[in-house]
Amino acid sequence: MNEIKKNWDDVTIRMWQELSLIETESPITQMVEQISILADMDPAEIRAMSMTKFRKFQEKIDFIQKAPKAEVTLKFEIDGKRYGMIPQLDFISTGEWMDAESWKDDAVNNIHLYAALLYRPITKEEGEVYEIEPHKSSGFLERANLFRDRLSINVINGAVLFFSSSAIEFTRILADYLAESATEIQSLMKTNQTQTHTKKQKPQHSKKTGESTI
Numbered sequence: 001m002n003e004i005k006k007n008w009d010d011v012t013i014r015m016w017q018e019l020s021l022i023e024t025e026s027p028i029t030q031m032v033e034q035i036s037i038l039a040d041m042d043p044a045e046i047r048a049m050s051m052t053k054f055r056k057f058q059e060k061i062d063f064i065q066k067a068p069k070a071e072v073t074l075k076f077e078i079d080g081k082r083y084g085m086i087p088q089l090d091f092i093s094t095g096e097w098m099d100a101e102s103w104k105d106d107a108v109n110n111i112h113l114y115a116a117l118l119y120r121p122i123t124k125e126e127g128e129v130y131e132i133e134p135h136k137s138s139g140f141l142e143r144a145n146l147f148r149d150r151l152s153i154n155v156i157n158g159a160v161l162f163f164s165s166s167a168i169e170f171t172r173i174l175a176d177y178l179a180e181s182a183t184e185i186q187s188l189m190k191t192n193q194t195q196t197h198t199k200k201q202k203p204q205h206s207k208k209t210g211e212s213t214i
Helices: 013-020 027-039 043-048 051-060 094-106 111-118 140-150 153-198
Strands: 075-078 081-085 119-126 129-132
Touching: 013 027, 013 111, 013 140, 013 153, 027 043, 027 051, 075 140, 081 129, 094 111, 111 119, 111 140, 111 153
Parallel strands: none
Antiparallel strands: 075 081, 081 119, 119 129
């Protein structure tokens, strides 16, 4: 048995995913499963402990009643390797946008993929200024799984929330732009059609009589 986690800083992305996916209508069963995840204990062992000990565990994990912090972390380090958040949304390619769109249907299970999309290895760093490597398909899943197993949910939660809200706003702006463009095109087409239908034809004159044929 490992020491039970006492705050979100100690909770990995994987643990947060497991906590978020607990499905039960029983508060006591939910608490047993939460303690099982945060203390790395067998649920049967928790059910066998005294109520006094159970309440002590319950008090220690009271922090999960609040959400992880929403502050954005720009840089962090794992095993001596430094990672930095993308400087702006333009850094994400069209293909990556498409991937991110497909992940949203199971956002909890895919949050480590969002983390790997948003955070890349730092290639150059001078003080607060840094550069990160461009997207590479090779190594992406390995980075995502590393983040899932080693990174605190507190580190990436704010960035993912920021990305989600920015992505929604970006999508809305793009949709408005496309709708406006479509309206302008339709209006232009109607104008052209009207001009074509109302265009006056020059009268044609008979070569013999000089009279108009219209």
